[in-house]
Amino acid sequence: MAYDHKSIEKKWQDYWVGDKVFKADSSSNKEKFYALDMFPYPSGAGLHVGHPEGMTATDIVSRMKRMQGYEVLHPMGWDAFGLPAEQYALDTGNDPAVFTQQNIDNFRRQIQALGFSYDWDREVNTTDPNYYKWTQWIFTKLYEEGLAYVDEVAVNWCPALGTVLANEEVVDGVSERGGHPVVRKPMKQWMLKITAYADRLLEDLEDLDWPESIKDMQRNWIGKSEGADVHFEVDGHDETFTVFTTRPDTLFGATYAVLAPEHPFVERIVSAEQKEAVQAYINEVTKKSDLERTDLAKEKSGVFSGAYAINPVNGERIQIWVADYVLMSYGSGAIMAVPAHDERDYEFAKTFDLPIRAVVEGGNVEEEAYTGDGKHINSDFLNGLDKEEGIQKAIEWLEAEGKGEKKTSYRLRDWLFSRQRYWGEPIPVIHWEDGSVTAEKVENLPLELPKTENIKPSGTGESPLANIEDWVNVVDPETGMKGRRETNTMPQWAGSCWYFLRYIDPDNSEQLADPEKLKEWLPVDMYIGGAEHAVLHLLYARFWHKFLYDIGVVPTKEPFQRLFNQGMILGENNEKMSKSKGNVVNPDDIVETHGADTLRLYEMFMGPLEASVAWSTNGLDGARRFLDRVHRLFATDNGSLSDKVKYDSQNTDLERSYHETVKKVTENFEALRFNTAISQMMVFINDAYKASEIPGQYAEGFVKLLSPVAPHLAEELWSILGHEDTISYEVWPIHDEAKLIDDEVEIVLQVMGKVRSKVSAPKDASKEELEKLAMEDETIQEWIQGKTVRKVIAVPGKLVNIVAN
């Protein structure tokens, strides 16, 4: 019988899972290798063909590393908290835990049907109390270290639904569900002080083996910029405000100042005459959505506050304006405006007819702002200096005069860590009636989510947990003091910040993970996932990891040494797969019709791992055809070994092709270039079909090379080749470099850089010998006839180029 994927795949999957073939042993003395997938959110829709792409890539590497003698940790788990389960609960009254468990079971079934070599004994689930116990524990540590704090932050409050909405639940200013109005409302929120790690998150990127584009995205997100804080006094008030500037050297060109509309200072300094205008402006601005406010195309808007600031360098009175082009969230929410040398200030000054004074030479201030370098003018003690010197000197002056100081600002802001949701890790904090706040003691963790049939909005903006009286209200057993539990839960990011640590020691009830085991496995050697997590997940996880490093829990500064982002698999119409477009391909269907091995092979052969390529049914058929060809080459219809395979063969037809294949496949797997590795395997199979016989050791070697990509078929062929054990721990083939070198090589003969002839020559023929061969070649002689040979370039082993005209 021909290649029957259904029976073969079932057989080997049952064996792998049943016999725990891929169990990882932390105590072995093999070198450790940790291959990690970004774990999925188990959605109700199940797996789509995009999921297995990255998973196949890590699986191939894992399987190869095992065969190369490494102890491989390759785990899978579930990022299972999240909004959809909560929505489902709200809609149906069902328990999100039950719903989530069903989805997980479905995901696991689908993933196992693809034959990945996960160690299923290490499966983790972020919604499991034994898991989130440690998520909560990390939070309490952050709290103890002062890195978790409460702040007032505006949230999307929907009065009609009585709940707070996530940004993605708000569409065009109304709730996505029901279309109710949404307003910004300040609420007390837990924040994590990621900004305290900004510099280290930036610097430590250097040593990581990550795509440069991802590093850059993180750098931009952190957005470090150096400059100075400058303090301005307000004329007629006993007040000062601070601006942040990267160009303190242009202080003499500051002709007005601007406060963000939300700046608390605005109401303190606004003049009586301007009060009404300012209030009207602020009202207008707060009505605008974030999108409208940041729309670059729009005209600058603003209003004069009626107050004046004193420029600290020259005592000049300058107007203070309120304008929304200054953001409260960056720097100090206030700027000194230097219209001559800043494009935004220039545009604003032109709009409102404010003075513009050049203080740096170069450019034409009549026409546009000049942001380049040049000698300073109109700047007293800075005159004649260039930009760099000017900045230096200005900061020295400010610090000496007590009018300002050197300052570094970051675009990165602290992490808003609260969610007003039921389906998340409860934040383990109690607010006591005397006003004190304490974190739950470790022995009281996990603080479990209470079971309830009544998940509904609290109506106050608190999470549904606020409805559950006997959970929310607590009494201190020792002092009798009453308290109320925090009702906010953690965001989905929390569980995914450290799951890779738990895989290392998933059942530990005493600690997050055994330090000795962490030392064995960390850092993750290979981490593959989608580029959509390039910034947030990876930054948050790095932050937590550095924190855990600081408190001595983990042994490495960085969690993920090597990172790779796989591309997307698009629908056959070249658009992103989505239910609404009807172009989603379900892996279950492919496994049924073509088999898991075909799906794996096809996804790896489509193109480079990082590229986004459209699904093609024809391409899939081609992948299947290759596996059919492989099967037919090695096995007969009744499942015995093909006569063509001969263990005692002395035939050397395939020698070179085989060794080249071993070399290329090994190198390409290592470099994650699976498409080229597979094409080389195809070349070998084509050669093998042409050969009169296939030496047994080449057949075995090839099956090993194929096994990471098409493990079920490889196991089957391995047993047909007469082996009892799994192929998973067989020794990976090594190529013999000597077999790749031919004694005779083909030399390309060129005239004027164009190939005119070819000739065979000994591989180590000298330049002179090659030149002689070229000149003797008949075709070449015809080409150079009647021409003068100006020059002959001979590259040993490669070519001869004759310059003649």
Next chain:
RNA sequence: GCGGGUGUGGCGGAAUUGGCAGACGCGCUAGACUUAGGAUCUAGUGUCUCUCGACGUGGGGGUUCAAGUCCCUCCACCCGCACCA
């Protein structure tokens, strides 16, 4: 606007330090075997001429004996950020 990236046959894509452009797969064409083929096998397949040959890696220019690869310039598309002071 800033940062990063990509442009190669009808399609997906290959091409060490500059050294035979188009590996491999899909598709297509012809043939073989077949009652049949959406199976399999064989041959062919960048374009123009189809004979020599010429042209050809987004466009233009340059360096070089030799450029997909290096330099300059322009264009298109994709991703991220976006009034970040």
